[in-house]
Amino acid sequence: MKKKKRWIIPVVILLVLLIAVGGYAAYYFYAFTQLKITDVKISEFTDFSLKGFSFAGYIDVHNPNLIAVNINRIDLSVIFEPTDQKLASGYLQGEKLPAKQVTRIPFQQNISWAPALSLVLQLATSKEPANMVLSGNIFMTEKIKLPFVYKVDVREYFKQCAEQYIESKKESFVEMSGIPFL
Numbered sequence: 001m002k003k004k005k006r007w008i009i010p011v012v013i014l015l016v017l018l019i020a021v022g023g024y025a026a027y028y029f030y031a032f033t034q035l036k037i038t039d040v041k042i043s044e045f046t047d048f049s050l051k052g053f054s055f056a057g058y059i060d061v062h063n064p065n066l067i068a069v070n071i072n073r074i075d076l077s078v079i080f081e082p083t084d085q086k087l088a089s090g091y092l093q094g095e096k097l098p099a100k101q102v103t104r105i106p107f108q109q110n111i112s113w114a115p116a117l118s119l120v121l122q123l124a125t126s127k128e129p130a131n132m133v134l135s136g137n138i139f140m141t142e143k144i145k146l147p148f149v150y151k152v153d154v155r156e157y158f159k160q161c162a163e164q165y166i167e168s169k170k171e172s173f174v175e176m177s178g179i180p181f182l
Contacts, residue, residue: 034063034064034065035061035062035064035069035097035146036061036062037059037060037061037062037138037146037148038061038062039058039059039060040057040058040060040150041058041150042056042132042134042154042157043057045154045157045158045160045161046108048161048164052110052111052114053110053111053158053161054108054109054111055109055157056106056107056108057106057108057134058104058105058106058107059074059107059138060102060104060105061097061102061103061138062101062102063098063100063101063103065099065100067099068096068097068098068099070095070096070140071095071096071097071138072139072140072141072142073092073094074091074094074107074136074138074139075090075091075136076090076091076109076134076135076136077134077135077136078109078111078132078133078134079132079133080116080130080132080133081131081133081151086115087115087116087119087132088109088110088115090107090109092105119132119154129153129155130158131151131153131154132152132154134151134152135147135149
């Protein structure tokens with residue numbers, strides 16, 4: 001009779017382990033669905049030149065779960081809203097999002113003026129907002145993703161950058177020529 005009951009303990013241990021591993025896997029996928037994008041911002045425009053411009057920004061992702069979650073990658077596209085023209089796209093490497101925290105994921109994007117001519121025309125000829133849309137997905141796997149969309153009117157950013165660029169060119173011209181600029 002004892003020989004027949006010996007198999008019960010290993011089977012029970014195996015079942016408990018399978019339930020624990022399955023439960024953890026299920027909670028992990030559930031945890032990914034609970035991630036929230038709390039903010040997407042363009043923090044500054046940089047490298048404003050005759051070739052194009054760059055901007056830096058960040059995506060804040062809140063992980064409210066009890067466990068850390070790994071993301072594979074973040075795809076990002078920059079679209080000029082009035083024409084739906086894609087100005088740039090790229091991706092960011094994945095990160096580990098600690099439990100119960102907001103993780104700030106920085107990004108930088110370069111845009112040349114050639115594909116952005118409609119943006120330049122909008123800035124020069126219209127008083128309407130010149131919206132750029134940052135959109136993308138945060139991927140846990142190829143099939144499981146969390147989408148985001150953020151709009152920003154870039155008119156004021158460009159005005160400030162253009163003024164700074166023109167001022168810097170004036171200063172370098174004055175330094176090179178020695179002629180005072182009025």
